[in-house]
Amino acid sequence: MADAEKNEKAMEPAADATPNVTEVETVEAATEDEAVAALEAKVDRGEPILQVRNLVKHFPLTQGILFKRQIGAVKAVDGISFDLYQGETLGIVGESGCGKSTVAKLLMTLETATAGEVFYKGQDITRLSGRALRAVRRNIQMVFQDPYTSLNPRMTVGDIIGEPFEIHPEVAPKGDRRRKVQELLDVVGLNPEYINRYPHQFSGGQRQRIGIARGLALNPEIIICDEPVSALDVSVQAQVINLMEGLQDEFNLSYIFIAHDLSIVRHISDRVGVMYLGKMAEIGSDTEIYDHPTHPYTQALLSAVPVPDPESREGRTRIILTGDVPSPANPPSGCRFRTRCWKAEDKCAKEVPSSPSPSASPARIRLRRMSRRATSRRRRTWSTPDAPARAAV
Amino acid sequence: MPDMTKSQSGGTAVDTAADAGPLQAAADAVLAPGDVSQGKPRSLWGDAWYELRHRPLxxxxxxxxxLLLAIAAFPGLFTGANPRDGDLTNHFLTKPELTHFFRADWFGYDGQGRSIYARVIYGTRASIMVGVGVTAVVTLVGGLLGMVAGYFGGWIDSIISRIVDIFFGLPFLLGSMVVLNAFTERKVYVVIAALAFLGWTTIARVMRSSVITAKQADYVTAARALGAGTGRILFRHVLPNALAPTIVVATIALGAYISAEATLSFLGLGLADPTISWGIDISDAKDAIRDNPHVMLFPAGMLSLTVFAFITLGDAVRDALDPKLR
Known part of the structure; x- marks a missing residue:
C-alpha cells in the first residue's frame, strides 16, 4: 500500500513538513470557523516547495551555414527568482514574448537552463538526468495551453491518461491501470465510459479536462499551467478554473499559473509575479499587485484591464505606454522598462534595479479559499483503493 | 463507485457531471450529445476508412x-495460352476465332505470332513487382532517413539533407539508365534496386517535413514532460501522426515507378527479353504501329490502367486522411 501512503502524504504535506502542527484534516472540520482556524495553523509553512534562483535562459543567435558562430543571444529569461509554497497558486503574468512560457519549460526541464538553479525540496533539478530526473518529473507536471494540440489525436483517452503509468510503471500495477484511468476521468468530471474515445470527439473544455487528468495521473505536487484556459470559451474557462481550484484543495497541489488574462490570474492566484522582458518586475500577494501596484509596468498593465461597469470606467485613467517592447536580443541597459517608463531618469540607464524578493508575501491562504475549502462539496480520494464511498452531498 | 454504476445505465455525460455542480452538468450536457449519441467510437484511421468507403473512385x-494483383499472382488462371509460344502463321493476326476463345486470342497476335492477351496477362507480374518492390524499399529507406533527419535535426539532419539534395539533383530516368547500363543481366530485382536508388529522396523529404511538424506538437512536449524516452516518442507519438503524407506520396509514386519500368524496358535498359513485361512489348510493337496498332494498344492500355488505379487510390487516400478537405 505504498501508493495509499503517498497519497496520504500528498494530502497532508504541511503536517509532514512541520511536525508540531496538530493533525487537523480540513475536510472533516465541522464548521467554517474551525476550518479557518485549522488552515491558519497550516499557513506558516516552513520551506518553499520550489525555489527558483537567478534562472537564465539565453537562446543563441548564430550566423553562417557551415561554421556557425554565435553573434548574440535572445535573453528570453534573464535572472528570475521566486518561491512556490505548498498548496499555493503563483500567477505569472506579462505580455507576449516576456518569457513566461520559457519559464514553464525550464521548470519542467524541457529546456536546459543557461544559468541559475531550480530547487525542488532543496534539490537542484536543472542539472539532473536519468532516473533522478524521472523521479522529479513524477512530482512536477504540466497542463498545456491548447487542448487541441496537447492530446495525441491517434490515441484514445485511455491511452493518453494511461501513458504516465506506462512510463512510470511503479505508480500503478498493470492490472490496475484501466480502473485508475477511469477514476481520473471521474475526478475531472468526465464520464469514465469515455475511456475508448478519441480526443477529436470532445469539445475544447472536455479536452482540457483530459489534459488535467493526464497531469494528475502521477499524483504530482506541483502543476505548471501554461495558459491553461486562454484557448477556451469564457464560460468553459470558468468551469476549468473551478475544477482546478477544486483539485488543488483535494490533492493540496501547488500551481504555477501562467496567463495573460489578468482577471483570471487574480481569481486563482495567492501571489502574482509580473514579468517584463525576461525579468520579474514585481512579486506580491494578489491584493498587493492588483490594488497597490508599485512597479510602473504593473500599473500600466493593470490600467489596461477592461472594466465592465461604464460608470467606474469614466473615472479611471489609462496609462498608455509609448513605443514597443525592446528586442530581448538587445535589452536596454539598467532597468529593462526605462525605454517606455514615464518615470525614467538618468540613473535608470545605469543602475540595474534590484529584483523583487522571491519570497515576497509568502503564502497566505485567503479567506475565500478557506471558505471554499470548508464548504467544498466534492471530496474525493481517487487513488486510495479502498476509499469509502464519496459523500453524496 | 456509486456514479460509475449510474453512468452505465444512462451512458450520457449528464450522469457523471451531476455531482460536479449544476453548472458543469448543464454545460457537459450541452457539449456532449453530438459525441455521445453515436454508438461505437472511431479512431482517425477509422474515420479515414469510413470516408474511403463512401468514395466511388x-x-x-x-x-x-x-484484379491486377490476382492476375500478377496467378496469371495461369486468366489464360490457357503460353505467352512465349509463337506461331508465325498467326503473324499480326487480329481476327478472333470463336474456337480460340478460351485460349484467349481476342487481343490478336503480335509479329512473332504470340498471343497478345497472354503476354499482357503474364506481363502484369513484372510491372506490379517492380512497382510494389520499389515503393517498399523507398518507403523503408526514405522514411527511416527522413524520420531520423526530421526528429534529431542538427548535424544529422544537415548530412542527410545534403545527401538527399545530391540525389535529388540526379535526373530520375537518366540516372536509372546509367545505373542499369552497368548491369548485363537485368532481372526484376536489379530494376527495383536501380529505381529505388534514385527514388527514395522524395519520401525522405516528405517524411522529414511531416516529422518536424509532428515533433513540435504539444503532445510530444507532454510526453517528454512525463519522462518518455526517444523510442516511445518516435513510435507512439511522432510516427503515427507523420505517416499519412508518406502513405499518399508512396501510393501515387507506385504508379510512376511502374511507368518508369515500362519506359526503361522500352528503351532496352529495363527488363530484358526472357522476362515478359509491358514495356518490352510496347518496344516490340513500335516498329509495327502504323499497320498493326493493336499490338501497341493492349500493353499500353494495361499500363495506363494500372497507373491510373494506383494514382486514383493515392488521391482517395489523401482526401480521406486530410481532415481539412472533409
Whole structure:
C-alpha cells in the first residue's frame, strides 16, 4: 500500500513538513470557523516547495551555414527568482514574448537552463538526468495551453491518461491501470465510459479536462499551467478554473499559473509575479499587485484591464505606454522598462534595479479559499483503493 | 463507485457531471450529445476508412487493383495460352476465332505470332513487382532517413539533407539508365534496386517535413514532460501522426515507378527479353504501329490502367486522411 501512503502524504504535506502542527484534516472540520482556524495553523509553512534562483535562459543567435558562430543571444529569461509554497497558486503574468512560457519549460526541464538553479525540496533539478530526473518529473507536471494540440489525436483517452503509468510503471500495477484511468476521468468530471474515445470527439473544455487528468495521473505536487484556459470559451474557462481550484484543495497541489488574462490570474492566484522582458518586475500577494501596484509596468498593465461597469470606467485613467517592447536580443541597459517608463531618469540607464524578493508575501491562504475549502462539496480520494464511498452531498 | 454504476445505465455525460455542480452538468450536457449519441467510437484511421468507403473512385481503383494483383499472382488462371509460344502463321493476326476463345486470342497476335492477351496477362507480374518492390524499399529507406533527419535535426539532419539534395539533383530516368547500363543481366530485382536508388529522396523529404511538424506538437512536449524516452516518442507519438503524407506520396509514386519500368524496358535498359513485361512489348510493337496498332494498344492500355488505379487510390487516400478537405 505504498501508493495509499503517498497519497496520504500528498494530502497532508504541511503536517509532514512541520511536525508540531496538530493533525487537523480540513475536510472533516465541522464548521467554517474551525476550518479557518485549522488552515491558519497550516499557513506558516516552513520551506518553499520550489525555489527558483537567478534562472537564465539565453537562446543563441548564430550566423553562417557551415561554421556557425554565435553573434548574440535572445535573453528570453534573464535572472528570475521566486518561491512556490505548498498548496499555493503563483500567477505569472506579462505580455507576449516576456518569457513566461520559457519559464514553464525550464521548470519542467524541457529546456536546459543557461544559468541559475531550480530547487525542488532543496534539490537542484536543472542539472539532473536519468532516473533522478524521472523521479522529479513524477512530482512536477504540466497542463498545456491548447487542448487541441496537447492530446495525441491517434490515441484514445485511455491511452493518453494511461501513458504516465506506462512510463512510470511503479505508480500503478498493470492490472490496475484501466480502473485508475477511469477514476481520473471521474475526478475531472468526465464520464469514465469515455475511456475508448478519441480526443477529436470532445469539445475544447472536455479536452482540457483530459489534459488535467493526464497531469494528475502521477499524483504530482506541483502543476505548471501554461495558459491553461486562454484557448477556451469564457464560460468553459470558468468551469476549468473551478475544477482546478477544486483539485488543488483535494490533492493540496501547488500551481504555477501562467496567463495573460489578468482577471483570471487574480481569481486563482495567492501571489502574482509580473514579468517584463525576461525579468520579474514585481512579486506580491494578489491584493498587493492588483490594488497597490508599485512597479510602473504593473500599473500600466493593470490600467489596461477592461472594466465592465461604464460608470467606474469614466473615472479611471489609462496609462498608455509609448513605443514597443525592446528586442530581448538587445535589452536596454539598467532597468529593462526605462525605454517606455514615464518615470525614467538618468540613473535608470545605469543602475540595474534590484529584483523583487522571491519570497515576497509568502503564502497566505485567503479567506475565500478557506471558505471554499470548508464548504467544498466534492471530496474525493481517487487513488486510495479502498476509499469509502464519496459523500453524496 | 456509486456514479460509475449510474453512468452505465444512462451512458450520457449528464450522469457523471451531476455531482460536479449544476453548472458543469448543464454545460457537459450541452457539449456532449453530438459525441455521445453515436454508438461505437472511431479512431482517425477509422474515420479515414469510413470516408474511403463512401468514395466511388476508391472502389473503382480498389476493384482494379484487386484484379491486377490476382492476375500478377496467378496469371495461369486468366489464360490457357503460353505467352512465349509463337506461331508465325498467326503473324499480326487480329481476327478472333470463336474456337480460340478460351485460349484467349481476342487481343490478336503480335509479329512473332504470340498471343497478345497472354503476354499482357503474364506481363502484369513484372510491372506490379517492380512497382510494389520499389515503393517498399523507398518507403523503408526514405522514411527511416527522413524520420531520423526530421526528429534529431542538427548535424544529422544537415548530412542527410545534403545527401538527399545530391540525389535529388540526379535526373530520375537518366540516372536509372546509367545505373542499369552497368548491369548485363537485368532481372526484376536489379530494376527495383536501380529505381529505388534514385527514388527514395522524395519520401525522405516528405517524411522529414511531416516529422518536424509532428515533433513540435504539444503532445510530444507532454510526453517528454512525463519522462518518455526517444523510442516511445518516435513510435507512439511522432510516427503515427507523420505517416499519412508518406502513405499518399508512396501510393501515387507506385504508379510512376511502374511507368518508369515500362519506359526503361522500352528503351532496352529495363527488363530484358526472357522476362515478359509491358514495356518490352510496347518496344516490340513500335516498329509495327502504323499497320498493326493493336499490338501497341493492349500493353499500353494495361499500363495506363494500372497507373491510373494506383494514382486514383493515392488521391482517395489523401482526401480521406486530410481532415481539412472533409
Amino acid at each position: 476508391f472502389w473503382v481503383s480498389a476493384v482494379l487493383l484487386v
